[in-house]
Amino acid sequence: MQIPNTLGKALAHIPQGYRFIEGWGMVSGSHSRTVRPETVEQLQAVMRACQAEGVLITLRGSGCSYGDASHTESLPDKPTLVLDLTGLNKILGFERYADSSDGKPAGYANVQGGVTFGQLWKHILPQGHWPRVVPGTMEPTLAGAASMNVHGKNNFMVGAIGSNIRELDLVQPNGELITLKPTDELFGAVIGGMGLLGCITRLEMRTQPVNSGNVAVRGISATSVGDMMESMSDHEDEAYYSVGWVDCFSRGKAQGRGLIHLARHLDPGEDSEPDKTCALSYQQLPGSILGFPKNEVWRPLRILNRDLGMRNLNRLKHWMGKREEKKGEYLQSHAGFNFLLDFVPNWKFAYGRKHGMGLLQYQPFLPDDTAQGVFEELLRLCQKRGFVSYLGVLKRHRPDDFLLTHALDGWSLAMDFKVTPKNRGRLLDLCNEMTEIVLVGEGRFYFAKDLVLGPGAMRQAFDERAVQKFLAHKQELDPDCLMQSDQYRRVLEPYNAPVDLPLTHY
């Protein structure tokens, strides 16, 4: 449905357009009217006008969520608008404390919500700090990350991003701005709240002092997924970061074999030239890979990106992992270690750029006591169904109290599947089967990656009281339910329907 003309006054002087907006995995998307406010006042004017005219709003940061979290289809009975928040991208301040609230040295960055991880680390690293929590790419905005409560390779150590925010500003659906602190009940709903309660315009985030622009990394080869989990647990106290790459093609006793990367920050004095290593020039990711300009590397990757190529690549990686283990500790820049995926821009295009093709990531979170059994079962099932994940990533997590949190005392295994028009139906059936297994193991799911969860699985996987609390906050702040997304309509809107709800929905 068309946006009413009366909204025009609020939109005058604000950049806007009409374009195709898709999830990062390229599997879902819609044409949408977009507006990109550049000041908080512009944003408030748009929110007020949308409320007056009954226009549905979908918030969007950098669009790095794999599924349908930040896009919306057009609806027959309601006009819809996507608010692109990347224009609110100013770093407002950065302070360093020798002694913060928990007695440890820390920094706090005060930033607008559209600031990206890339902008943040480039601002603070030359001053000897690094963001406490970063995802595997530097592209997301900090508000988009807070709305999904993103985690890094150090989730077990410092929690997810929400646990490292000490204050945020929220523009509510009625246009009013409020400031929230972790002690406010609403804070616990906004973090991980999928952009459904209002728009985060400013955050104060904790940063980590570092003595070097490098981290010390160590590879440990693992013979199976069980071995990997045991080894990661054994090294939990000594590592600041810990992540496992899993070869999802491996079978039998070697099922889930792979390579663990542990990393630690350097001690004072270990780096004799910290100014040099913390300089941005030192952190640059290489401009070319094996002689290819890095922007073009996805093209040859496309040839490899099928079962045979990926089976061999995983095998090679396992073999190289054994050699890496022998090498012992080595140094790697913060950017190189944390943003490995950014080494190859647009690598996702290797999954296909034609309509109906793309990448679906399935990332279940399992409690410590069921995780190994469930992961083994999932890996076996995928092989049996002829869908092997080309990349498997294992992480250790810790719980938090945010209402819609995916975090728990346990593990997650992220699996990437290639989607084609031909395999799509079968792949979604497989996701359904996997979801049943995860639910038996009392697992949870992560909305930043999800595209297949149905409201039935949501009911089973998440704490009922927490979800009802979240919905009560939504009812209070957004009584006309204007803040929506395709993901909201898929997972949460039907949540209270008095019928049996599907485990998956597509």
Ligand SMILES: Cc1cc2nc3c(=O)[nH]c(=O)nc-3n(C[C@H](O)[C@H](O)[C@H](O)COP(=O)(O)OP(=O)(O)OC[C@H]3O[C@@H](n4cnc5c(N)ncnc54)[C@H](O)[C@@H]3O)c2cc1C
């Ligand atoms: C290659 C790659 C690697 C990744 N690695 C990790 C990882 O290691 N760990 C991890 O946790 N995640 C990871 N992610 C997922 C990513 O960090 C999250 O999806 C993140 O939320 C994306 O932020 P964004 O700015 O792109 O927001 P979008 O994807 O555009 O939006 C995310 C959500 O935030 C809402 N939103 C956006 N802006 C605002 C705002 N200003 N106020 C309120 N709500 C808002 C949207 O409505 C949506 O619900 C990865 C993604 C990619 C593509």
